[in-house]
Amino acid sequence: MLRIDVLTLFPGLIEGAFRESMLGKAQENRLIQIQCHNLRRWAPGRHRVTDEPPYGGGPGMVMKIEPISGAIDELRTEETYTILMGPAGRRFDQEHARRLTNKAHLILVCGHYEGVDHRVAEHLVDEELSIGDYILTNGAIAAAVVVDAVCRLVPGVLGSGESAGEESFSHDLLEYPQYTRPAEFAGWRVPDILLSGNHEGIRQWRREQALKMTRERRPDLLGDSEKM
Numbered sequence: 001m002l003r004i005d006v007l008t009l010f011p012g013l014i015e016g017a018f019r020e021s022m023l024g025k026a027q028e029n030r031l032i033q034i035q036c037h038n039l040r041r042w043a044p045g046r047h048r049v050t051d052e053p054p055y056g057g058g059p060g061m062v063m064k065i066e067p068i069s070g071a072i073d074e075l076r077t078e079e080t081y082t083i084l085m086g087p088a089g090r091r092f093d094q095e096h097a098r099r100l101t102n103k104a105h106l107i108l109v110c111g112h113y114e115g116v117d118h119r120v121a122e123h124l125v126d127e128e129l130s131i132g133d134y135i136l137t138n139g140a141i142a143a144a145v146v147v148d149a150v151c152r153l154v155p156g157v158l159g160s161g162e163s164a165g166e167e168s169f170s171h172d173l174l175e176y177p178q179y180t181r182p183a184e185f186a187g188w189r190v191p192d193i194l195l196s197g198n199h200e201g202i203r204q205w206r207r208e209q210a211l212k213m214t215r216e217r218r219p220d221l222l223g224d225s226e227k228m
Contacts, residue, residue, distance in 0.1 A: 007108065008039065023147075050067050083109065087130050090129055
């Protein structure tokens with residue numbers, strides 16, 4: 001069973017997402033275990049302060065190292081792999097999600113405010129991850145993305161061994177177009193090949209459409225020979 005602990009100042013922001021749909025069912029079936037922890041629990045002092053102005057001056061507040069260190073120390077095991085969610089991290093992608101499914105225990109540290117004391121990245125975590133080049137309200141949202149992408153690759157979570165393998169980015173291509181009933185709506189018809197029962201023809205059509213969509217929308221995913 002994959003165990004994930006998320007360290008954040010706002011656990012309520014993402015806890016609900018992990019109780020719904022596939023992730024909720026996967027936890028009921030003991031395929032995964034996800035827990036969100038409020039970092040204030042490990043903050044020192046009566047007021048549980050988790051942030052301070054940065055040394056050297058500057059705008060905003062920086063998350064303190066003490067609560068993060070205390071939380072990691074309490075939750076860490078010999079199998080733990082620890083990740084800091086932050087804009088300076090490596091770009092998260094599908095291949096990285098696959099690699100993380102091989103870990104037995106993940107701790108995700110969520111940044112907030114103007115950042116996190118850099119000693120966390122230097123000494124307390126195994127890597128720093130970013131989900132993209134844009135600004136979020138806080139790192140808990142980014143952590144939820146990583147948790148979802150990783151957990152759905154755990155065997156049994158999706159309920160079908162083929163589901164995850166047929167989706168966009170699973171083979172460096174966007175997914176082919178999908179249709180369902182009715183075969184015609186408002187004059188828009190489903191492609192005839194999908195109604196033909198010709199399984200080989202359908203397979204070829206799907207491959208062609210996946211390549212076409214990837215060339216048009218995400219050519220950066222293709223090798224030079226496939227961009228032509």
